[in-house]
Amino acid sequence: MSTWLTAGNFSAYPPQGRDLATSHIAALRQIPAALLPVFLVDLKVYDWKFPIEQQEIAKRIEFAGANPSSLAGFRNIVVPPALDSPEKVADPQQFLAEMTAYLWSSLQMDAYRSAANQFVALFAATEQSTHLALHPALPRLVMICVGKDAKPPAYPLFQKLRRFGQMRTNVRPDGAAEALIAALRQRAESHPAPYAHWYVDGGNPLPGFAAAGVTQIFYPALAPLNEQILARMESCIEAGTGPEVMHSQLAELSEHTPLENASLADPCLQHFAVSLLTEGSGTQIFSTSFVQWATREILRRAQPATLLVRFAPRQRQKSFNAMVAAAASATDLDPDGSLIDADMSAYYAYLELMRLPASENSAFLVWFENHSQVFVAGRSIPAGTTSDSPTTIVDLTMELLNHA
Amino acid sequence: MNEHQRLSLSRRDFLLSTIGATTSLYCSHPLRAFASTNSTRQKAIIITFGGGARDDETFSVDGQQYIPNLLNTLAPQSCFFTQVINRGILGHYVATASIATGAYETFDNFVAQPPAHPTIFEYFRKDLRRPREDAWLIAPGNLFAQMGASHNRRYGPDAGAEVILPKQLLAAALGPQAPQLDAYPDLLRDNYERPDMTAGQNQDQDEMERIVHRLNLDPADLRTQAATLHSPDELSVYMTKHVMRTFAPSLLFLTLHDIDVAHSGAYSLYLEGIRRTDRLCADMWAEIQSNPEYKDKTTLFIMPDFGRDGDNDPGGNGFQHHRTGSASARTTWMMALGPAVRQKTVIERPIESIDLAAAVSGVLGFDAGLVQGKRIPELA
Numbered sequence: 001m002s003t004w005l006t007a008g009n010f011s012a013y014p015p016q017g018r019d020l021a022t023s024h025i026a027a028l029r030q031i032p033a034a035l036l037p038v039f040l041v042d043l044k045v046y047d048w049k050f051p052i053e054q055q056e057i058a059k060r061i062e063f064a065g066a067n068p069s070s071l072a073g074f075r076n077i078v079v080p081p082a083l084d085s086p087e088k089v090a091d092p093q094q095f096l097a098e099m100t101a102y103l104w105s106s107l108q109m110d111a112y113r114s115a116a117n118q119f120v121a122l123f124a125a126t127e128q129s130t131h132l133a134l135h136p137a138l139p140r141l142v143m144i145c146v147g148k149d150a151k152p153p154a155y156p157l158f159q160k161l162r163r164f165g166q167m168r169t170n171v172r173p174d175g176a177a178e179a180l181i182a183a184l185r186q187r188a189e190s191h192p193a194p195y196a197h198w199y200v201d202g203g204n205p206l207p208g209f210a211a212a213g214v215t216q217i218f219y220p221a222l223a224p225l226n227e228q229i230l231a232r233m234e235s236c237i238e239a240g241t242g243p244e245v246m247h248s249q250l251a252e253l254s255e256h257t258p259l260e261n262a263s264l265a266d267p268c269l270q271h272f273a274v275s276l277l278t279e280g281s282g283t284q285i286f287s288t289s290f291v292q293w294a295t296r297e298i299l300r301r302a303q304p305a306t307l308l309v310r311f312a313p314r315q316r317q318k319s320f321n322a323m324v325a326a327a328a329s330a331t332d333l334d335p336d337g338s339l340i341d342a343d344m345s346a347y348y349a350y351l352e353l354m355r356l357p358a359s360e361n362s363a364f365l366v367w368f369e370n371h372s373q374v375f376v377a378g379r380s381i382p383a384g385t386t387s388d389s390p391t392t393i394v395d396l397t398m399e400l401l402n403h404a
Numbered sequence: 405m406n407e408h409q410r411l412s413l414s415r416r417d418f419l420l421s422t423i424g425a426t427t428s429l430y431c432s433h434p435l436r437a438f439a440s441t442n443s444t445r446q447k448a449i450i451i452t453f454g455g456g457a458r459d460d461e462t463f464s465v466d467g468q469q470y471i472p473n474l475l476n477t478l479a480p481q482s483c484f485f486t487q488v489i490n491r492g493i494l495g496h497y498v499a500t501a502s503i504a505t506g507a508y509e510t511f512d513n514f515v516a517q518p519p520a521h522p523t524i525f526e527y528f529r530k531d532l533r534r535p536r537e538d539a540w541l542i543a544p545g546n547l548f549a550q551m552g553a554s555h556n557r558r559y560g561p562d563a564g565a566e567v568i569l570p571k572q573l574l575a576a577a578l579g580p581q582a583p584q585l586d587a588y589p590d591l592l593r594d595n596y597e598r599p600d601m602t603a604g605q606n607q608d609q610d611e612m613e614r615i616v617h618r619l620n621l622d623p624a625d626l627r628t629q630a631a632t633l634h635s636p637d638e639l640s641v642y643m644t645k646h647v648m649r650t651f652a653p654s655l656l657f658l659t660l661h662d663i664d665v666a667h668s669g670a671y672s673l674y675l676e677g678i679r680r681t682d683r684l685c686a687d688m689w690a691e692i693q694s695n696p697e698y699k700d701k702t703t704l705f706i707m708p709d710f711g712r713d714g715d716n717d718p719g720g721n722g723f724q725h726h727r728t729g730s731a732s733a734r735t736t737w738m739m740a741l742g743p744a745v746r747q748k749t750v751i752e753r754p755i756e757s758i759d760l761a762a763a764v765s766g767v768l769g770f771d772a773g774l775v776q777g778k779r780i781p782e783l784a
Binding site for chain 1: 466491493494669670716719728
């Protein structure tokens, strides 16, 4: 247990995180040192978390404090005195990096993983009832566009998804993009809430997109941020400081967002965008990796009611240096490879969606952009089936949502 | 049944149906996959994949399309171990070093340093009094530069392997007057876990120049060949073949790394890496069969250093990383091929990745006293 924790240890934390920590200090003292950095990382950036995340962080701390037996597995993990010290609280990212390295090198990672699974399961079980209150007012709707500029592939699309829903092979492509935007706009207007409706695009937004109440992230618009992050990465790599130092330096960017030319007015969204570029691997170079990671993190962290995602072609693979240089303005693109990336990413988005509360009511749609192939999954959709009946995206989304 | 066993059974069932293999489970006696061999004549080649490939993209029904050579050409000739568990640190350098020492190394994966335990190269050379050119390591980058010998005082660099870092060697061979590595962009592709932007800068220029001289590499020929290669692993295999044709070493350890592009999050590039690795493994086997110094006296071991995270593990991001320590990340497979290996044999019982060192010592007949991995009876 971290019995040495005091309110004073959090003096350098941002105000909301500091207040939460000091008001829950007794609960935090229950947490064994092996797990403590995970909680501290959340507290250090608490002020920029999405509202639903903030609720969950507070509840997790309260649960740990009220249910010390849920932490039993972590108490069996041996931690050296240097990692069980108040000095570590000020920089939780560094603390976490050191703890992770120690757990691997002391061959205790399996024990940690087992303890973590136990804690997560117990916490989730107690959350089951409260999740009913957290159910979204709208059934969730995730819409994904893949394959911009790609040729129809020789392999069957959405192979991993098919067992969860239906392949529609005769969907009118004209008007489809507009229908997706309209669905997003209507839901944002009828159920406005902070960070409830999102649009992420790996390229420039779809023509005609304009929607109030929609949180937007467009990869090209983040170029100024990305260039600064890449510059930090390059200087770290050239200095030979190693990935831990680089990760630490990038984490500082994420924590303090001291970047010039902030691309997003909302500090919370700005912080989120920086975290996507600093914590995601490959997100700085490949738009497909960025969109995949953004989708996963939006679903996991913001738990949105509506999410429209569009993959754009990423740059073609080259040497690392060449790709860094071309990250902001790549012209040599790989649309066919990007379709494969996006197909797998859509599968991961579905898995993440299914982890959210009320997932059984969710609706999910993937469209091969400008083609007639669509995958749909939802409560009313017979899984593992294919239909070649003519239809439109408008009809499909209505069908999905009417039965959700 | 735990997750390690489930993965193992999946591989077993698939191989049984595909290649008509037998399995030790159904035999009344443990199979001796190796016949009695004359160790003094034997050679051993080890190929590891840094950037383990998951079953989903290899030995599962969905994955078979990506490994036609491993599946249709090599597996039917092999003794296949369906459940190889890596219980150590899941970082590529430290894991590969652990395979080479037969003991779980615990150093910082991102710092180039010699392993703590003696390597198979040192055991082999010291125990059998073999010259340096009889043991070679071809490794993907600077991080692996000191993997050829431990800092164990009874062994150490004097008993270690010759080490080739192909990109650095290419740069040294081309010389300061020749076009630099930037002229070969495909060979500078790197993984994204630890991008090596200084690939063209030799850590030890003198050492690379010494090896260039030993290998008698002709810069003009090298320039021509390099222009035909499309990835760092293709360069590694090219260098490996050159070593085989020049010195015919008895112990050769090749570490491939293209698959690790998965860290970039681009699934298509990960699949491309698997396809290329599959082709290069078959290419190496063909080289063994066509080189009289190796044909009929070489055991080839092929083994990913570990797996990658599973799609359903919420703590990971699927194929992209190997950070969760889950069964999918820890469990992999191994195949052994060679004249003394009983073909079409599937071994289901679990072994560990560090057991490979003990198996190599058995093949080559050297004493590996400090190896912590266990002998593999089926290969004893």
